[in-house]
Amino acid sequence: xxxxxxxxxxxxxxxxxxxxxxxxxxxxxxxxxxxMIAAGTQIGERMATRTGMRLTLLTGxxxxxxxxxxxxxxxxxxxxxxxxxxxxxVMGLGQGLTWTGMWIAAASGVAAGEQGVASGMASTALQxxxxxxxxxxxxxxxxxxxxxxxxxxxxxxxxxxxxAIYVAAAGILLSAFLALTFQRREAAEPRPARxxx
Numbered sequence: 556x557x558x559x560x561x562x563x564x565x566x567x568x569x570x571x572x573x574x575x576x577x578x579x580x581x582x583x584x585x586x587x588x589x590x591m592i593a594a595g596t597q598i599g600e601r602m603a604t605r606t607g608m609r610l611t612l613l614t615g616x617x618x619x620x621x622x623x624x625x626x627x628x629x630x631x632x633x634x635x636x637x638x639x640x641x642x643x644x645v646m647g648l649g650q651g652l653t654w655t656g657m658w659i660a661a662a663s664g665v666a667a668g669e670q671g672v673a674s675g676m677a678s679t680a681l682q683x684x685x686x687x688x689x690x691x692x693x694x695x696x697x698x699x700x701x702x703x704x705x706x707x708x709x710x711x712x713x714x715x716x717x718x719a720i721y722v723a724a725a726g727i728l729l730s731a732f733l734a735l736t737f738q739r740r741e742a743a744e745p746r747p748a749r750x751x752x
Contacts, residue, residue, distance in 0.1 A: 562623060562646070562723055563588075565692060566639075569716050573632055573709050584636060588647040595651015602652065608659040613731055615652025620728040622646025627720035632709040657681075688726065695719040 563585070570576040570584055595615070603611040626642030661677035662670055696719035698711045 562626065562692075562720060564689060565696060565716050565719055566626070566643075569630060569713070570636075573713055573716075574635075587640065588643050588650075591644050591647025592651040592654070595648040595653075596655050597651070598648070599652040599655025603655055603659055608656050608663065611652055612656030612660060613735070615649050615654075615656055616727060616731045617649070619646055619649030619653055620724045620731075622649050623720060623724035623727055627717045627724065630713055630717045630720070632706060632713045688723070692719040692723055695722050 567581055567585075570581045571578070576584065599611050599615060602614070622642050622645030624642070625645055626639050629638035629640075629642050631638065658674075658677065661673050665673040696715040698715040
């Protein structure tokens, strides 16, 4: 799964169907995660320079998983935007950090002439992972709500969305194990000594 990209459609459904937000208000609700993602990429750039890609990626993944779980915890039929805001903030920062580390990892060790291919493969993997992840989460969120109405209906919808977002948090955390497989730069083979003619 690609960090928390799959969460946005579920969050939009939660805001509009459970809380009755208009499209305009729902769009405004997504300003915070957009700003947090932008801030996360800036922090990630500095962090990657100082501590390396591996730690940046791991920090982003763990923060993204924690924020996603926090988002699910704050979801309720009778709650408000303020209940889910802490999760949105942490998730957005984690996503920005992760994206920075992901693109660095995709380009690491790739020859200059092959950078476009590496970027294209990473972008394709991101899009395919998002589509597959969203399909899984929609299946998890799907609830049989036949015959339900009012608070019971909203409660069932919220429960399904919450379960799907917890699954997303677990999927994000599992990707940390992939980040652990990246070799440290120091462990790479030493470059041959330069011989002057």
